[in-house]
Amino acid sequence: MIPTPDLSHLTEQDKLHVYDPAEDTFLFLDALEQDAEDLKGEKPLICLEIGSGSGCVSAFIGSILGSTNTLYLCTDINNRASDCTHRTGRHNKIPLDPITCDLARPLLKRLQRSVDIILFNPPYVPTESEEVLSAQLGRGISGSWAGGTNGMEVTNRFLETVEALLSERGKFYLVTLDGNDVPEIRERMFRAFRLQCQIVAQRRAGIENLHILQFSRVNR
Amino acid sequence: MVRLITHNLLACHVKGCTSNNFPLALKDVQIELQEAEFNPEFVTNILPRLEWSALADAARQVGDTSLPAEQPEMMDDDLLRNLHHVLLEIHIVEGAMVCPNCKHIYPISNGIPNMLLAEHEIG
Ligand SMILES: C[S@@+](CC[C@H](N)C(=O)[O-])C[C@H]1O[C@@H](n2cnc3c(N)ncnc32)[C@H](O)[C@@H]1O
Numbered sequence: 419m420i421p422t423p424d425l426s427h428l429t430e431q432d433k434l435h436v437y438d439p440a441e442d443t444f445l446f447l448d449a450l451e452q453d454a455e456d457l458k459g460e461k462p463l464i465c466l467e468i469g470s471g472s473g474c475v476s477a478f479i480g481s482i483l484g485s486t487n488t489l490y491l492c493t494d495i496n497n498r499a500s501d502c503t504h505r506t507g508r509h510n511k512i513p514l515d516p517i518t519c520d521l522a523r524p525l526l527k528r529l530q531r532s533v534d535i536i537l538f539n540p541p542y543v544p545t546e547s548e549e550v551l552s553a554q555l556g557r558g559i560s561g562s563w564a565g566g567t568n569g570m571e572v573t574n575r576f577l578e579t580v581e582a583l584l585s586e587r588g589k590f591y592l593v594t595l596d597g598n599d600v601p602e603i604r605e606r607m608f609r610a611f612r613l614q615c616q617i618v619a620q621r622r623a624g625i626e627n628l629h630i631l632q633f634s635r636v637n638r
Numbered sequence: 639m640v641r642l643i644t645h646n647l648l649a650c651h652v653k654g655c656t657s658n659n660f661p662l663a664l665k666d667v668q669i670e671l672q673e674a675e676f677n678p679e680f681v682t683n684i685l686p687r688l689e690w691s692a693l694a695d696a697a698r699q700v701g702d703t704s705l706p707a708e709q710p711e712m713m714d715d716d717l718l719r720n721l722h723h724v725l726l727e728i729h730i731v732e733g734a735m736v737c738p739n740c741k742h743i744y745p746i747s748n749g750i751p752n753m754l755l756a757e758h759e760i761g
């Protein structure tokens with residue numbers, strides 16, 4: 419059993435503005451724990467989390483992989499989330515390096531085929547397109563869930579760049595729900611980027627059916 | 639905190655700014671030193687993913703001259719320790735990073751780099 423990161427330092431104010439870990443987060447932790455031995459075996463050097471929010475997921479994988487073996491880069495569009503991520507790292511003795519930015523944009527040039535683990539629990543809730551636009555511009559709490567058409571508008575922008583970032587044996591984990599059309603995502607990622615996909619965890623949470631997808635290159 | 643390992647991986651991403659957009663120059667930076675556990679294997683293995691001259695130069699900009707300008711052929715223990723310090727123990731707390739090409743300024747505040755762009759700057 420790997421303990422869930424201690425988030426007791428987060429304040430009520432933090433929780434008003436930054437995504438508080440929920441069912442999706444915990445399913446993500448379970449999936450990573452299941453894969454713990456495989457992940458460690460690959461000796462990953464760079465782990466990148468997109469939309470780190472509280473920092474819970476990166477702190478957790480940090481306790482699997484060790485605090486000095488891997489660089490943990492964390493991005494979020496919400497500056498307050500970057501601050502929470504930073505503090506969660508310190509509180510759990512895992513150095514997390516936060517960057518406030520859109521997806522992985524400032525890292526794309528330097529991290530070509532260099533990232534061993536990529537993690538993304540995206541804003542996946544289907545909404546009107548206008549809602550995702552204003553949520554992305556507002557950079558606050560609504561940006562943590564508003565996903566636009568099929569809940570995929572933010573995720574799709576990232577899917578275009580993920581293959582370029584993944585190292586030879588790299589793995590990309592993505593949280594999705596039924597409304598995101600998982601079969602379509604799998605087929606598209608295979609067709610366009612030769613990334614194969616496995617569903618590594620699945621759980622029903624209220625009306626949502628959540629999954630964790632894991633992508634890797636074919637022919638390794 | 640912006641550690642120099644992170645600085646070595648960030649480039650300007652303003653629309654149309656695609657060459658000479660790395661490394662970002664450090665401006666008016668305040669640094670803090672925080673001890674980190676030395677892991678020689680990590681430092682050795684991460685090197686191929688980093689750019690030496692940008693790193694040595696960034697270190698010099700914050701007053702650390704322990705790295706030679708060119709990457710030496712052989713790594714000894716002293717050099718690995720210097721690298722460990724430069725990469726992982728120097729934290730930029732306040733200041734800014736400036737694109738050498740388009741001069742865009744990315745602020746660092748409370749240890750967090752803000753690399754968000756306005757709508758019209760996005761490619
Ligand atoms: C569902 S929350 C997940 C938070 C945390 N990783 C977790 O699992 O509890 C989605 C996160 O993505 C961030 N986000 C939304 N759009 C983003 C974008 N374009 N770039 C980076 N982060 C983004 C949100 O601010 C939010 O913190």
Ligand SMILES: [Zn+2]
Nearest residue numbers: 650655737740
């Ligand atoms: Zn620029």
